Amino acid sequence: MSVVEGAGVYPALERRPLKDTICLFDIDNTLTLARRHATEEMLQVLSLLRQKCAIGTVGGSDFSKQQEQLGSTTVDVTSLFDFNFAENGLTAYRLGNPLTGNSFIQWLGEEKYQKLANFVLRYIADLDIPKKRGTFIEFRNGMINISPIGRNASTAERNEFEEYDKVHNIRKPFVEALKKEFPDYGLNYSIGGQISFDVFPAGWDKTYCLRHVEAEKEITGIEYKNIHFFGDKAYPGGNDWEIYDDPRTIGHAVKDPEDCLRQVKELFQL
Secondary structure (H helix, E strand, C coil): HHHHHCCCCCHHHCCCCCCCCEEECCCCCCCCCCCCCCCHHHHHHHHHHHHCCCEEEEECHHHHHHHHHHCCCCCHHHHHEEEEEHHCCCEEECCCCECCCCCCHHHHHHHHHHHHHHHHHHHHCCCCCCCCCCCCCEECCEEEEEEECCCCCHHHHHHHHHHHHHHHHHHHHHHHHHHHHCCCCCCCEECCCEEEEEEEECCCCCHHHHHHHCHHHHCCCCCCCCEEEEECCCCCCCHHHHHHCCEEEEECCCHHHHHHHHHHHHHCCC
């Protein structure tokens, strides 16, 4: 049976063999290569895992990127997972149905946001880097994503910037400058992916999604005692660190999708 045909034919959450277990996955460089589509093998293994326990995605990007990287024109990404958490869970789906979300701009306010955006654009204007493209600030529901090269960069340009950043250290000083400029804004900063970093309210990192996981106790009576999280940026400053290091989760650091597959297969005997 293909993944497409298998979408939706899973035991109810309370009837899974490991019903107190859920596996949550970062997307870029965990389930897929950065901004690429998941392999058929990855989708097959996730499908097998879903027969045993609940599974979910936890991405910092907006929901459309989960659809783009994991779903297809004929398959809705919410049919492939029990939970889909985009923007760290500020946009959330449970069994294909949307859950109550939240908004960065409502929390921060337009006046403060304008000051933040203006500072970011001036900082980027003064950066001396090999290439600049477009979309330096991507406004999302629960955060803003800032990219010195711009999110319109091609795959080759993204790879080039990632290597350049490793040598010339562009993103870390940028984050430090924002912390210094806006110390009273209550914001956290998280470097993730190849070309950017996220800015979000304190506590709105990937641990935000855990409130939805914990809410399952009220919905079905399931208490997820084993919350496994798999991510590649599982180090201080990386955008997987907070959830990887959270006492409520069992963290698994992965190098890439191939390593993620290996760990999942070993852990759950797939």
